[in-house]
Structure formats: structure tokens, C-alpha cells
Amino acid sequence: EIVLTQSPGTLSLSPGERATLSCRASQSVSSSYLAWYQQKPGQAPRLLVYGASSRATGIPDRFSGSGSGTDFTLTISRLEPEDFAVYYCQQYDSSRLTFGGGTKVEIK
């Protein structure tokens, strides 16, 4: 089973700053099979990025995904107040999904 490790666990930043979130896999993941989600308190997750770098419908272009192999990154270029949330990466392998433990982006 592929394990996804997200870092840091918590990121304390101010609005307008750049956020860089990391997702590392225990073995190589196809870029086509890597996604990122945002979850706010009391809400369901929302798909942000799929295929490692493609933004989902309606997602602002300040969100971007990159990476390949075992190292993937979600970047938020300039944090807006509504971006403070928990972010999860997810991969698909052999008909199973696995999620990373999440990174919380909090207001500094």
C-alpha cells in the first residue's frame, strides 16, 4: 500500500503570503493519479487539483499543483481569507484510494 506523508502538519501564514504544501509518497505514483482537496470545518472536502496539476472546475488560478514520482506540491500563490483550511493529497493505486494526513493552513 502506498503511504502519503504530508508536510508540514500545520502552516501558519498571513493573508497575501504564499503557501507551499508537500505530499510525499512511499513509492512512485503516476501523476495522473494524484489529487488535492480542501476541507473547511464542518464541510465536505472539495476537489482542487487532479492529475497532479489540473485545476478542477471553478478553482481559482492562485491554486497550482506540481510534481511527479514521489514528490508533489500544492502551491497557493497569495492566500485569501477563505483559503485557511485543511488540505489533503490523495492517490489511486490498484482500485484503492489513499489520503495523506493533511496540512492545516492557519492564520498567523
Added chain:
Amino acid sequence: EVQLLESGGGLVQPGGSLRLSCAASGFTFSNSAMTWVRQAPGKGLEWVSTLSGSGGSTYYADSVKGRFSISRDNSKNTLYLQMNSLRAEDTAVYYCAKGDRKMATIYCDYWGQGTLVTVSS
């Protein structure tokens, strides 16, 4: 507009059973694999099960295999999760999610609001 509405959660004793439902609308239901994902209180996301669009292929996490059963009624646009032999560690919010393709869920492009299942005596 895609909508997914879960129901059927509640309080159940250890060893008991519960059936969750997810009513779907806004897309061609039979053309999408569907998935259940759960989230224990204060914890991260855990994949539970996926069912192909035709209902012919099922996949389960090891933690629920043999106890949970996923099914669908494409005539009613509804997904189900039958949960038996429930344990305290099954306590979670259960989300229904739409898969991005018919035969598998590579990623979940739409999610319901979730239904809370509490297993406690």
C-alpha cells in the same frame, strides 16, 4: 448541478448494523463509479469502498472488508452502504462521493455533506 445527499446515519450499538443511502442528481448516475469515504472525529479522510457504474465491480478497504457491502440502484440514482458488525472505530462521518469515471474512482469530483455514524453502547 451535481447533488449528493446522504442519509441513514445515527447511533448504533457495537455489533449492530446500519444502512446508509446516497441520493444522487444532476449527472448520469450509471456513468459514474461511486465511492464512500469516512472521517473519524478530528481525524483525516479514509477511503472505505468504491463501486463501478454498472455495479459489477466492488472494492473495499481492508478495515471494512467482510463487514460492509456497497451497492447501487441505477433506476433510483441511489448508492448504498450496508454496514454490519459495527465497531467503535467505525464511528465517523461517512461521505458519498462521485468518481471521475465509470469503471473506477481515480479522484472524487463531487462530495455529499456526509452522515454521522456513532457506534457506542
